[in-house]
Amino acid sequence: xxxxxxxxxxxxxxxxxxxxxxxxxxxxxxxxxxxxxxxxxxxxxxxxxxxxxxxxxxxxxxxxxxxxxxxxxxxxxxxxxxxxxxxxxxxxxxxxxxxxxxxxxxxxxxxxxxxxxxxxxxxxxxxxxxxxxxxxxxxxxxxxxxxxxxxxxxxxxxxxxxxxxxxxxxxxxxxxxxxxxxxxxxxxxxxxxxxxxxxxxxxxxxxxxxxxxxxxxxxxxxxxxxxxxxxxxxxxxxxxxxxxxxxxxxxxxxxxxxxxxxxxxxxxxxxxxxxxxxxxxxxxxxxxxxxxxxxxxxxxxxxxxxxxxxxxxxxxxxxxxxxxxxxxxxxxxxxxxxxxxxxxxxxxxxxxxxxxxxxxxxxxxxxxxxxxxxxxxxxxxxxxxxxxxxxxxxxxxxxxxxxxxxxxxxxxxxxxxxxxxxxxxxxxxxxxxxxxxxxxxxxxxxxxxxxxxxxxxxxxxxxxxxxxxxxxxxxxxxxxxxxxxxxxxxxxxxxxxxxxxxxxxxxxxxxxxxxxxxxxxxxxxxxxxxxxxxxxxxxxxxxxxxxxxxxxxxxxxxxxxxxxxxxxxxxxxxxxxxxxxxxxxxxxxxxxxxxxxxxxxxxxxxxxxxxxxxxxxxxxxxxxxxxxxxxxxxxxxxxxxxxxxxxxxxxxxxxxxxxxxxxxxxxxxxxxxxxxxxxxxxxxxxxxxxxxxxxxxxxxxxxxxxxxxxxxxxxxxxxxxxxxxxxxxxxxxxxxxxxxxxxxxxxxxxxxxxxxxxxxxxxxxxxxxxxxxxxx
Numbered sequence: 001x002x003x004x005x006x007x008x009x010x011x012x013x014x015x016x017x018x019x020x021x022x023x024x025x026x027x028x029x030x031x032x033x034x035x036x037x038x039x040x041x042x043x044x045x046x047x048x049x050x051x052x053x054x055x056x057x058x059x060x061x062x063x064x065x066x067x068x069x070x071x072x073x074x075x076x077x078x079x080x081x082x083x084x085x086x087x088x089x090x091x092x093x094x095x096x097x098x099x100x101x102x103x104x105x106x107x108x109x110x111x112x113x114x115x116x117x118x119x120x121x122x123x124x125x126x127x128x129x130x131x132x133x134x135x136x137x138x139x140x141x142x143x144x145x146x147x148x149x150x151x152x153x154x155x156x157x158x159x160x161x162x163x164x165x166x167x168x169x170x171x172x173x174x175x176x177x178x179x180x181x182x183x184x185x186x187x188x189x190x191x192x193x194x195x196x197x198x199x200x201x202x203x204x205x206x207x208x209x210x211x212x213x214x215x216x217x218x219x220x221x222x223x224x225x226x227x228x229x230x231x232x233x234x235x236x237x238x239x240x241x242x243x244x245x246x247x248x249x250x251x252x253x254x255x256x257x258x259x260x261x262x263x264x265x266x267x268x269x270x271x272x273x274x275x276x277x278x279x280x281x282x283x284x285x286x287x288x289x290x291x292x293x294x295x296x297x298x299x300x301x302x303x304x305x306x307x308x309x310x311x312x313x314x315x316x317x318x319x320x321x322x323x324x325x326x327x328x329x330x331x332x333x334x335x336x337x338x339x340x341x342x343x344x345x346x347x348x349x350x351x352x353x354x355x356x357x358x359x360x361x362x363x364x365x366x367x368x369x370x371x372x373x374x375x376x377x378x379x380x381x382x383x384x385x386x387x388x389x390x391x392x393x394x395x396x397x398x399x400x401x402x403x404x405x406x407x408x409x410x411x412x413x414x415x416x417x418x419x420x421x422x423x424x425x426x427x428x429x430x431x432x433x434x435x436x437x438x439x440x441x442x443x444x445x446x447x448x449x450x451x452x453x454x455x456x457x458x459x460x461x462x463x464x465x466x467x468x469x470x471x472x473x474x475x476x477x478x479x480x481x482x483x484x485x486x487x488x489x490x491x492x493x494x495x496x497x498x499x500x501x502x503x504x505x506x507x508x509x510x511x512x513x514x515x516x517x518x519x520x521x522x523x524x525x526x527x528x529x530x531x532x533x534x535x536x537x538x539x540x541x542x543x544x545x546x547x548x549x550x551x552x553x554x555x556x557x558x559x560x561x562x563x564x565x566x567x568x569x570x571x572x573x574x575x576x577x578x579x580x581x582x583x584x585x586x587x588x589x590x591x592x593x594x595x596x597x598x599x600x601x602x603x604x605x606x607x608x609x610x611x612x613x614x615x616x617x618x619x620x621x622x623x624x625x626x627x628x629x630x631x632x633x634x635x636x637x638x639x640x641x642x643x644x645x646x647x648x649x650x651x652x653x654x655x656x657x658x659x660x661x662x663x664x665x666x667x668x669x670x671x672x673x674x675x676x677x678x679x680x681x682x683x684x685x686x687x688x689x690x691x692x693x694x695x696x697x698x699x700x701x702x703x704x705x706x707x708x709x710x711x712x713x714x715x716x717x718x719x720x721x722x723x724x725x726x727x728x729x730x731x732x733x734x735x736x737x738x739x740x741x742x743x744x745x746x747x748x749x750x751x752x753x754x755x756x757x758x759x760x761x762x763x764x765x766x767x768x769x770x771x772x773x774x775x776x
Contacts, residue, residue: 022056026060035070045082045085058082064078068172095180102214177223221290278389282387285396308405312409328490418456427449433478457498473515477524484573571677581640676755686765690768691771717758
């Protein structure tokens, strides 16, 4: 029996230098390297004296990264050998290039779909009209049999097949990013130079750019944290990786081959204290950038933030937790995804402490830095390829806030130094400025700032003075605009709850009244922080500033109203204003000293006695605001119980068909439905107010009896309520008999609960009016 021919020698071993030169060997690898023979390459790179990997290692990245999809363990092992034994200065540059290319690949995939190569189709010859379509025979010879291949050609075909299956895909990006980040954690500590910050300033921005463009996940974020921990020298040295099959370890790291040459040229290859400070600042900034990017990416998830505010509310005010209902805290303790998220953010906090990031100091810098930028020396202003001082490396604003909020949340029992309400007002005003066209902000940033503000109002502080009226108006206006545009229920509820507590605790009743009036009107004249920051001159005269030579802003003199809610939310917003006023009246009616049933929670603002209901009967009430201006509260009664209240049904045409509007601008059915929360709130206010109104008396100067207005208000709303109930019953009957033909029935169906609540409110108000009439 004939013996089997000996297997052909592995081409990776046969062509190994000195059999070929290094360039030829690298070219051969482009055609011969496959996932199957990748372990051979790893062994060859590990067993020589380091010359092979130093000669070709930095060019191997483009060959190895596509193989991560096919054989990730071996590809990562080979990349790690390159990082440990290659020239670190050359390889780190190539890693940075691959990171930049990775970001470009991700953008290409998002634009082109699956990133498939369309070039092959474009290269084919066209088929003309009337010509039979071409039949692809594959690797067929003229005789109709597959063409025999040499071993080298077969290996090349396997390599091409492997690359075909390893084309860039959405799932390959995270694998490449994690492999490249692992290489950076090995490469940078190997570089012995006077200026390690220059290498970091090249690779870290590239890594951050790729991280931002890829889908941000716990895995990629964890890899980034591991790299930063290693580069900062805070992590435990990693054990040498082992091959599970053979038990062998990867070769130890080789020294930097260029370190000695640098020492001979400059006399030193050790980083100076100045460069070490730059390096530390770079790592700190990148850590905060990654934290910012990770938490900001949560907006597309089912849980768009860390829910610090909601969990703090459950911890600090347990009496407000509804019984027999799963709490937010339980949800985060039992949901695996949320537990992993909590653990990851805890890693950010632990690493920031190891890296000595003082959040209390950094948050103060955000507060007191000049809005136009801090002054820097002329040397720092000179353009430079690399940062020459730590001050040239800014910290991300949101990242600092996130880290500070996390530490405040974790240390809730130890009561660390907290920001004042005025300082938090500045942070909130800068993060979510009032605007006539506001955009929905980051839910994670909203949650962080709200948690800080909530901690502040629940922390005893006898020394803190309340914010100035102008700053307080800005804070409440900003919170109001937030809870009217925020689509996330938990954040919306938190912003409303905090604004309510702040409002009722502010000591000046005139300012509280102004807040309520602007809420009822649905707009504010509050300006931005820059306009009110100078409390010594809250109302500047127009003209030229003698100190700066600039024209003073006149927006404080002629402010433009800023809507506090979109049009479809105006009814709900006005209901909030009515409820705030009702609470103020209820506090006023409460017997002095009777605070049973209310939580005795200390607040940084003084407790108040509520608003005197006499403001509804006074025709001229003055209010001193930040600019010593008077607000006219004579229309307060009109805002609550307008005399020209729209009624349903709308005015009809000659054909007795209801119309949307008339020439006087009557509200449509849809507008009335949107305003039902406001009407219900006014009816509830009426029920609280009626028993405490003084008995009717002869009209005197400056006062008016609101009873007639209240009675007309209830009668008008009762008529509209009965009409809506008739429509709802008709729509219900019609939908049972046939399919709905218009959107009117759908609107009524969506408003069913509001319509029934409206009917109940009308009934209670009618009963209150009848009771008062009998008593008088």
